[in-house]
Each structure stands twice: as structure tokens, then as C-alpha cells.
Amino acid sequence: MTRVPAASSLQPVPGKPRPRVLSIAGSDPSGGAGIQADLKSIAANGGYGLAVITALTAQNTRGVTGVHVPPVEFLTRQLEAISADVTVDAVKIGMLGNAEVIGAVADWLGAHRPAVVVLDPVMVASSGDRLLDADAEAALGRLMALADVVTPNVPELAALLGEAVAADWESALEQGKRLAAEHGVSVLVKGGHLDGDISWDALVDLSGASASDVTVFEAPRVDTVNTHGTGCSLSSALATLLGAGLVPTEAVGAAKAWLLEAIATSSELAVGAGHGPVNHFHHGVLPSARDVAGYAADLWTTAAGDLERIYELPFIAALGDGSLEEADFAYYLAQDALYLNTYSRVLAAASSLAPTEAEQAFWAKGARECLDVEAELHRSWLVGREVSMVQGPETKQYVDHLLARAGEGDYAVLVAAILPCYWLYAEVGAVLFREFEQAGAPDSHQYAMWLRSYSDPAFAEATRQAIAYTAEAARRSTPAQWTAMQEAFAHSSRFEVDFFDAPSRRVPRGRA
Numbered sequence: 001m002t003r004v005p006a007a008s009s010l011q012p013v014p015g016k017p018r019p020r021v022l023s024i025a026g027s028d029p030s031g032g033a034g035i036q037a038d039l040k041s042i043a044a045n046g047g048y049g050l051a052v053i054t055a056l057t058a059q060n061t062r063g064v065t066g067v068h069v070p071p072v073e074f075l076t077r078q079l080e081a082i083s084a085d086v087t088v089d090a091v092k093i094g095m096l097g098n099a100e101v102i103g104a105v106a107d108w109l110g111a112h113r114p115a116v117v118v119l120d121p122v123m124v125a126s127s128g129d130r131l132l133d134a135d136a137e138a139a140l141g142r143l144m145a146l147a148d149v150v151t152p153n154v155p156e157l158a159a160l161l162g163e164a165v166a167a168d169w170e171s172a173l174e175q176g177k178r179l180a181a182e183h184g185v186s187v188l189v190k191g192g193h194l195d196g197d198i199s200w201d202a203l204v205d206l207s208g209a210s211a212s213d214v215t216v217f218e219a220p221r222v223d224t225v226n227t228h229g230t231g232c233s234l235s236s237a238l239a240t241l242l243g244a245g246l247v248p249t250e251a252v253g254a255a256k257a258w259l260l261e262a263i264a265t266s267s268e269l270a271v272g273a274g275h276g277p278v279n280h281f282h283h284g285v286l287p288s289a290r291d292v293a294g295y296a297a298d299l300w301t302t303a304a305g306d307l308e309r310i311y312e313l314p315f316i317a318a319l320g321d322g323s324l325e326e327a328d329f330a331y332y333l334a335q336d337a338l339y340l341n342t343y344s345r346v347l348a349a350a351s352s353l354a355p356t357e358a359e360q361a362f363w364a365k366g367a368r369e370c371l372d373v374e375a376e377l378h379r380s381w382l383v384g385r386e387v388s389m390v391q392g393p394e395t396k397q398y399v400d401h402l403l404a405r406a407g408e409g410d411y412a413v414l415v416a417a418i419l420p421c422y423w424l425y426a427e428v429g430a431v432l433f434r435e436f437e438q439a440g441a442p443d444s445h446q447y448a449m450w451l452r453s454y455s456d457p458a459f460a461e462a463t464r465q466a467i468a469y470t471a472e473a474a475r476r477s478t479p480a481q482w483t484a485m486q487e488a489f490a491h492s493s494r495f496e497v498d499f500f501d502a503p504s505r506r507v508p509r510g511r512a
């Protein structure tokens, strides 16, 4: 009977379907900002885009030559048509034009508020043209009360507070904190309009979902004129990622990373002679959040073959029934301790490359725990035993592989290489422990303590998280990266088999 299930119980279950994201904004016929940018941004980030148009602009990359706001009754009719039929997961609000439009959107939100509301308080285009009547700025207060996150740029921040425009990043951030406190809303302060080599943004998060109230995001400033629609694109990506279930800091981090690449590759497009658009589809259309489960399932297919081989190893059979020679076990644990020391450094490398704070903290915690386990192995098992502490060939090839992937600096590929150690250990540990219990958990079993440590629920939970992060990295990867991830995972998975087999193959046999 095989002990390898068709799907691991640690795999992520299919997540939310593709989030349905509604943009309520103005039209930009040049396609770089407004509704047109929003729909591209939503699709690029894995959402399904809907659009209700508040206003038409006549504009191109050089500026706005006209604004037409259709009768507000028709705006309400569009909004009602959507809510009568579609469940909206997230809404992004952009250009509103005048106070009457703001009132209509606020009324609709009051009655049909989706779970996520991102408000980009568009006032003036980057060309300097007004997109909101000056006397309507105060009316935005009503909408802010209905939003989860407001995303002002530096001039908009000043206008919303009735203060002078911040001259530097520190003052802008202070204004962001004040705006958040005044309106009880999270604020994403955008520093795109400031000078300097770094383009700063910060999330002042009042949702309680983040580790801290203020998270600062920095990115290199791209030297380009193609910044038309960056604010529209960022807020739509944010709404999409929040709609997919990411926590606010993760959603901002992922949206900003995506936008940075879209700005950096904008010269691939040749649209207009002024401030050109960003390259929304630099990595194509992302698979939906639901597809994360598919990536984990693909990796499992690779791991399952190796797991089958692991269960057939004499070492595992003897470990399971307690008949394993002590010298073999000691050899295995000594190699494990040696392995864990390097594995800890590799996890620390993953932490330093991680795209989100949650992942950074997760891998750093793992790195720390490896050292604790290594120390415990020395204290409890290896003390007093005559064991060689020289890396065996199987250990060496495994850690060399991991260190090489860490050196390459690609987060997605590195976590794919890291994963089999969590996953296969958790699976093997759970099966051996279950069989030990089924055999009546005999007191005479020499390795019961080891079996218990790897069937620990906390280790299973960490494994579940590691799988989820790797699958999420796969979702965001390019096809070439995904191939490299599969390769890195397959190598590590194979090295796991060799690692478990090493005690039986070591030469000379006898004492460890």
C-alpha cells in the first residue's frame, strides 16, 4: 500500500476566484490613465475588471484638452446595473469630476459597499490640468469615510488637509499620518512627485492587519518621462490584490513591485510624445489567486515520486519500526546538524530577498529555528557519541545546490529549492509517527522522540505556509522562472532521497 497521497494535506486549497474589481473613474482615450489604465492593471494583477465611467476626458500624453461629465443620473444607472447583477470584491475610485458625482458615488457605496474600497483622490493630472472642480475637494471627505485606503500623491495630500504642499518625504509622511487620524482611514502616501534617487511610498495602516501602523516602501526612482497614469495603475493593482485576500502591506508591496517594473519597461511602448504610459503587461496576465493551488499541485507531483522512493529506503523502514542501528542514526543526525547550519543561512537569504514583510519574518524565524534544532541535536543526541562531523557527499551536494540558488538571488527559485526539506520531512514525519501510534507507541522504540519532533503540528503549519509562499511566488513568476523553480525544487527533492539513504551507503560501515 502506498503511503503517498494524491495530494498532500499541506497543500493550499483553491483560493478565492479571480477577484471582481470595479473601477469608478474617468476615461482617458490615450489609454495610459483612468479607466483604460485601471482595466489593464486589474487584468495584469489577476483580477476581472469592471468599469463605470464618471467622466470623459479629451487628453493625450501631453495634456487634457477637455472634460465632459455626463448627467449624474446616468452614472447612478451604471452603478445600479452592476450591483443588481454582479458581486464586486473590490472597488477602486478615481477621477470624479465634481461634487455631484462624488455625492452619487457616496450614495451608492452607502447602499452597496464592496468588501474593499480604494480611493485615489484624483484632483489634478500630471500635466497640471484639473480633473476635479476646486470647490469639490471638501466633498471627498464623505467618500474617505467609506474607503479602506486612500492613495493621495503629495499635492493631493496637502489639498485634503488644507495645508501647504510637503517639500520632503518626512513632511509628506507626517501629513499622511494626520490625514489617516483625521478621517479614520488607512492612507497610502505616494512620494512620486518628490525628487531624489528613491521613490518612497508609505502605508499608514489603521486596519490592524499589519505588523506596524506605518510601513515604508522604497524603490529606485526610474529616470523616465513615462509616468502618465502611475497613480491610477497603482490604486487599481492595490484594489485587485486586496480583493484577492492579501493583507494591506503585502498588497502594497506586490503592487509597487509590479508598477516599478511597468515603469522601468515603459520604453518598450511608443505611445505619444509627452508623458507616456507604463507597460502594464510586462509579465503578461497573472493567473488568478485561485491558481496558486495548481502550482503547489504541480510541485507535489514531482515530490510524490521521491517520497515513494524515501518510503522504500531501508533506513526509513528501520527508523519507523525502531530497528535502526544506532550508528546509522547517529550518522544521520550528525549530517542533519551539519545540513541545518547551512540551511539556516539559506533561509536567511530567502528572508533578505522576500518581497513582503510577512515572508521576510517567516523565513527569518525558520533560520533561527534551524539553529535551535541543530543545537538541540548536539545537546540531546550527539553528546557523548563518537560521530564524525565531516559533511558526507550527499549533504555536500545538497547544501551546495541550496547555496548556489541563494547566490543567484532569485527569491522564487530559492524558495522552490528550500521547500522540499520542509515538505518531505513533514510528510515522512507524519506517516512514521502515525504508524508508530498504530503500533501502540511502544516504549521500547528508540527513536520515538525524533518521530515526535517531525510530526509536530507547528512544523506542519510552517510547512503549509512555506508551500503557500512558494506557490504564490510561482504565480508571479515568468514562464522561465517557473521552469527554474521546478528544476530547483526537483533537485532538492531528489537530494532529500539521497540524504535519507546516505546512512545506509556510508563507507566504511560500522561506527559512524
Ligand SMILES: Nc1ncnc2c1ncn2[C@@H]1O[C@H](COP(=O)(O)OP(=O)(O)OP(=O)(O)O)[C@@H](O)[C@H]1O
Pocket: 033, 125, 126, 152, 153, 154, 190, 191, 192, 193, 199, 200, 201, 219, 220, 221, 222, 223, 224, 227, 228, 229, 230, 231, 232, 234, 256, 259, 260, 263
Ligand atoms: N520615476 C519613478 N520611478 C519609480 N517609481 C515611481 C516613479 N514615479 C512614480 N513612481 C511610483 O508610482 C506611484 C504613483 O506615484 P505618484 O506620486 O506619481 O502618484 P500620482 O501622482 O497619483 O500618479 P499620477 O502620475 O498617475 O498622477 C508611486 O508608487 C510612486 O512611488
Ligand SMILES: Cc1ncc(COP(=O)(O)O)c(N)n1
Pocket: 025, 026, 027, 028, 033, 034, 035, 057, 094, 095, 122, 124, 125, 126, 127, 131, 227, 228, 229, 230, 231, 232
Ligand atoms: C481620466 C483620468 N484619470 C486620472 C488621471 C490622472 O493620471 P495622471 O496624473 O497620471 O495624468 C488622468 N490623467 N485621467
